[in-house]
Amino acid sequence: MPDLQAVVQEIAAEMAQRPDRGEVAHYIPELARVDPQLFGIAVIDADGRAAVGGDADVPFSIQSISKVFTLTLALGMIGDRLWQRVGREPSGNPFNSIVQLERERGVPRNPFINAGAIAVTDVIASGHQPRESLGEILRFMQSLARDPTITIDGAVAASEKRTGFRNTALANYMKSFGVVEGPVDYTLGVYFHHCAIAMTCRQLATAGRYLAHSGRDPATGYSVVPAERAKRINALMLTCGHYDGSGEFAYRVGLPGKSGVGGGILAVAPGKASIAVWAPGLDAAGNSHLGRIALERLTKRMSWSIFGD
Ligand code: GLN
Numbered sequence: 166m167p168d169l170q171a172v173v174q175e176i177a178a179e180m181a182q183r184p185d186r187g188e189v190a191h192y193i194p195e196l197a198r199v200d201p202q203l204f205g206i207a208v209i210d211a212d213g214r215a216a217v218g219g220d221a222d223v224p225f226s227i228q229s230i231s232k233v234f235t236l237t238l239a240l241g242m243i244g245d246r247l248w249q250r251v252g253r254e255p256s257g258n259p260f261n262s263i264v265q266l267e268r269e270r271g272v273p274r275n276p277f278i279n280a281g282a283i284a285v286t287d288v289i290a291s292g293h294q295p296r297e298s299l300g301e302i303l304r305f306m307q308s309l310a311r312d313p314t315i316t317i318d319g320a321v322a323a324s325e326k327r328t329g330f331r332n333t334a335l336a337n338y339m340k341s342f343g344v345v346e347g348p349v350d351y352t353l354g355v356y357f358h359h360c361a362i363a364m365t366c367r368q369l370a371t372a373g374r375y376l377a378h379s380g381r382d383p384a385t386g387y388s389v390v391p392a393e394r395a396k397r398i399n400a401l402m403l404t405c406g407h408y409d410g411s412g413e414f415a416y417r418v419g420l421p422g423k424s425g426v427g428g429g430i431l432a433v434a435p436g437k438a439s440i441a442v443w444a445p446g447l448d449a450a451g452n453s454h455l456g457r458i459a460l461e462r463l464t465k466r467m468s469w470s471i472f473g474d
Contacts, residue, residue, distance in 0.1 A: 271342025
C-alpha cells in the first residue's frame, strides 16, 4: 500500500502546477473573487491520521456540500417521511434546474439539487425562527468537525440572497404545491446561510468521518446516524452528489462524493477514509475541475474505488 502522506503531497504538487483550472462560479458575486490558483486536500484515515496538502487549512464556502449535513439532520427529525417531500433519483439536469418540478408536482428529484435541498431545509426550519434553525445546523457542523470556530460567511450569504432569483423561483414554485410549507423567505434565508458556511478541507474531512465509518464518528465513538442511514446517504452522494456530472464522477473516482460551487468536494471511502478537496475552478456541470482530477488520482493510487481496483 503506498504511503498516504506521500501520495497526498504528490497530488497537491501536481495540482498546484496544472494550467487547466476551470472557471470560478460567477453567479454568486462573492465567489467570483476567489483565487483559482488555490488547491487544498485533506484525507483522514480510519485511525484518525490526517494527510494534508496545499491549502488544506484555508476556509472556503462549502455551498452544496452543506446539503449532506442538512439531509442528515432532516432524516434525524422526520425519518423516512422526508421522502414524501423529495425523491431519490438522479436528475440528469443542472443543479438549479426547474423543469422537472412541474411534471412531478413540485417534488424535487433528490435532496442534492437546489430544489431538493430547499425542501430539506424547509423541514429543518419548520416551526422555528430562522436564527434557531441556522444555529442548529452550525452547531452540528462544529460538533462533527470538533471545531467551535466554524462560522457562516455573511458576505457570501448576502451576495447569494441578492442574486438568488432562481432559488427564489424554485422555492415559490414548490410552495405553490405545498412541498415547501414554511414562509419562503425564512426557508431561503436558512438555505443561503447554510450554503455560506466556511470550512477548511481538514474540518470538512473530519466532519464527514461518520459517513466513512457506518454512521459512527470513530474519534468519539458517538453514533451520528444508524449504519443503514449512513449507507443510504452515501448511495445518494454517489448517484446524485455531482448533479448531471454524477455519472462521470462515479466513472472516474468511484466514491460517494458531494460537490459545491465553492469548488469543494467531500468524498467518502467507506471503512477507509473521509476526504475533502478544494479547487475553486469549476467544470461545465459546476463541479470542481481539479478537485475531481485530484480524487481520481487518489483513488487510483490507493485502490479506494468502491468498484474495485
Ligand atoms: N448556494 C448555491 C446555490 O443555491 C449552491 C449550489 C451548489 O453549490 N451547487 O446556487
